[in-house]
Amino acid sequence: MLSACGGGKDEAAEKKEAEITFDKNPYPSTYSPYPNAPVLITNATILDGEGARIENGSLLLEDGKISAIGSDLEAPEGAMTIDASGRWVTPGIIDNHSHLGVYPSPGVSAHGDGNEISAPVTAEVWSEHGVWPQDPGFTRALAGGITSLQILPGSANLIGGRGVIVKNVPSRTVQGMKFPNAPYTLKMACGENPKRVYGYGGGRFPGGAPYSRMGNMAGYRSAWIRATEYKRKWDKYEKEGGEPPARDLELDTLAGVLNGDILVHMHCYRADEMAQIMDMSKEFGYKVASFHHAVESYKIADKLAEYGACSSMWADWWGFKMEAYDGIRENIPLVHKAGACAIVHSDSDVGIQRLNQEAAKAWSDGRKIGIDIPEEEAWTWLSINPAKSLGIDDRTGSLKPGKMADVVIWSGDPFSVYTKADQVFIDGALMYDRSTPESDPVTDFEIGQPGEGDRK
Amino acid sequence: MRKSLATALAAFTWLTTPALADTYVIRGESVWTGTSQGTIKNGVVVIEDDRITAVGGASMAVPDGASEISAKWVTPGLISAYSQTGLVEVGAEDPTNDALAAASVYSISLNAADGFNPDSTAIDVTRIEGFTRLVVAPQTGNTMFGGQGFIADTSGDLDTPLTEKAFTFIALGEAGAGLTGGSRASAMATLKAALDDGRTYPARYIANSEGDALKRLDAQAFSPAARGQQLIMVQAHRASDLNAVMDLAEEQPNLKFVIVGGDEAWRVAPRLAKLDIPVIVDAFSNLPSSFERLAATSENASRLAETGVAFAIANVGDSAQQARLASQIAGNAVANGLDFDEALAALTVVPAEIFNMTGYGTLAPGAHADVVAWDGDPLEVTSSPVAVIIDGEAQSLQSRQTRLRDRYLNLDESERPMAYHKP
DSSP, X not given: OOSOOOOOSHHHHHHHHTSOOOXXXXXXXXXXXXXXXXXXXXXXXXXXXXXXXXEEEEEXXXXXXXXXXXXXXXXOTTXXXXXXXXXXXXXXXXXXXXXXXXXXXXXXXXGOOSOOTTSSXXXXXXXXXXXXXXXXXXXXXXXXXXXXXXXXXXXXXXXXXXXXXXXXXXXXXXXXXXXXXXXXXXXXXXXXXXXXXXXXXXXXXXXXXXXXXXXXXXXXXHHHHHHHHHHXXXXXXXXXXXXXXXXXXXXXXXXXXXXXSSEEEEEEOOHHHHHHHHHHHHHHTOOEEEXXXXXXXXXXXXXXXXXXXXXXXXXXXXXXXXGGTTOOTTHHHHHHHXXXXXXXXXXXXXXXXXXXXXXXXXXXXXXXXXXXXXXXXXGGGGTHHHHHHHTOTTTSSSOOTTSBOOEEEESSOTTSTTOOEEEEEETTEEEEETTOGGGSOOXXXXXXXXXXXXXX | OOOOHHHHTTTSOOOOOGGGTTEEEEEXXXXXXXXXXXXXXXXXXXXXXXXEEEEEETTSOOOTTOEEEEEEEEEEOEEEEEXXXXXXXXXXXXXXXXXXXXXXXXXXTOBGGGGOOTTOHHHHHHHTTTEEEEEEOOOOXXXXXXXXXXEEESSOOTTOOEEEEEEEEEEXXXXXXXXXXXXXXXXXXXXXXXXXXXXTTTGGGSSOSBOSSOBHHHHHHHHHHHTTXXXXXXXXXXXXXXXXXXXXXXXXXXXXXXXXXXXXXXXXXXXXXXXXXXXXXXXXXXXXXXXXOTTOOTXXXXXXXXXXXXXXXXXXXXXXXXXXXXXXXXXXXXXXXXXXXXXXXXXXXXXXXXXXXXXXXXXXXXXXXXXXXXXXXXXXXXXXXXXXXXXXXXXXXXXXXXXXXXXXXXXXXXXXXXXXXXX
């Protein structure tokens, strides 16, 4: 923490009163769960999101929470009972890499708010300030079973700014979507994008460093050196009082990483670069929560397991640039097999609609080379692992009693292309029901247009 | 350059009888023919040399000594109805990307086949997912005309036979407007002028090398299409843009069109059906991702089917390295209401018809032997081919990706670095 929160002793509290502090959460979540009667789901094949499977299982949702999981649960009074015979139930999918809202549909220039390209290090910007809550993409993702997502700045910058974690509920405001009390995250990027945008971006704005991967590393390290100094000043001030340091929006965020409050999510394709970044994080005393895209994680899965970073991956994207050239279909199962944390992510308003199919491809491709991962374990790629990477695994990401009732009832085995999300609950409220197209959410943008939602 | 059969066919029953190496008996629990035979349970397909010679039930007599393949499903080789596969090695590296010519002085005469590279790693990657033919469309550079598209197989042979100049690629809608001065009116004026130049070639060019819209060589290249002797592939989405194409088709009824994209095609489906204009759709495209796609829906394909419009399914959104996803996309179309047989036809029979690929796209006696044997339902994301046969030749199921995978299956460098590991 940058400012005083600790203490507890009276004299400490007195001392703090004199200090200048600042609000760490000036744009707080205003989301609260929508009402719903208790729901009892019965006769389902349940994947609990942490690796367990229950056949003919029951799940009880009450007061927005998972209240019980097992078999032969009793329906409380007033509960809606859903017979899920032949259907599957899982925790809602958590996509930890989305640009919905910051690169919304329609992709018009006026709404391209995801990259603050004005400098290679823009830790001072927050993606939530660029999110357009009327992006129709949120509603399409809902139909794909997405209940929470991380919206990141783009990868133009070395350090792109803060990400925001939201519940996938339609809202008039970003604050109305924000996942209550979720940690902040920081987006960083390796490789080709920063050096292309700045170094040789056709001579366009702004030019300059970095021109190379050498410049990329120098750019991060310079920023961390400044952040270390800033943190030192604040730590000293908090300990000793006196004149408060001048506040710096950029360094607030970077120091938040060094304090362990803000989680680093880093776009990084190549194995050798991820290895450099892991060393750099040790140099400055922080940890990478997850590498993103991580197309070459399979080459260093052992090192990633040892370090303890997640890899957020596609099932099969490859070849669109050099750092994606060595993509293979078995990346995800190979990372899983090495004991490292594997996550299926989208980075796409199309892919986010069917992350279950992406997991299914990876799961199947693993089996075909002898990596036989049970489906219930593979579902961790979509639930508890992304939740961990976002620091929200104590509240969502699995069907443990007491957690948020973020639940999907699938029409069948979600590892099949033919399976659809039948019902999606967020905090116990039924937010999507495939059987009632008339109840589909429609964004302001789509109202009065020739298509109102996906199914008009 | 025949691929190693041993590696291609390692995964299933294989009687080693070299005497009849080019005769195959392929047995499938489900054999999807794409013909009036429908799907044959426990069916058999016989291949002799480059042709299918028999398709029938399990009791059908088969040649002695043939190579036997058994699989869950057997289908015609899939056709990617819209691709840049073979033109692009690494999308972002311009020297390896021949999909478009942003600064060329030519337009319609650009012959994409000149850039086809059978060694492109994407070809193997696409083939081993069951695609045996690629319809390759050039992209637009600095005009609305991308140039001449072609059809290739996915053998990766250096002497891969190409059907060159199979169609002319044109962009209308927002892209076409942007490339012709800024409006749809400008795009349509340019297209009509170009058609006029093409139709009057060479007379108009005797005195002058410039037409109204086209240089001499471009007019020459456009003259077959302008005379109704070549297909015109038009990229367009908005219902009014599709209507503009159909207005043109009615004004000049000899012109032959296929729409690519067509996110709002369902809104004008009866007219498309009446004018017999087929559409290549991307069933993933369900977002209002631009103002010309406000009515995009994941039910586009199923609505076209209900109206009787001929359509193929392709990965229009990502068609160089990921053309292979067309089968997943077709599966999603089924999940959104399309009949399974129509979905599979949209990857086989229909693209063969659209592009006049006579003898491809079906399993029928006399047809060319492009055949895929699968370990499951071909539209299912967990399925993959166990054998891919192109014109009667069994193909390798290896790609650069599978080689990389095999290298890194075990991260053991205790004896030597990974570079010495070449499985």
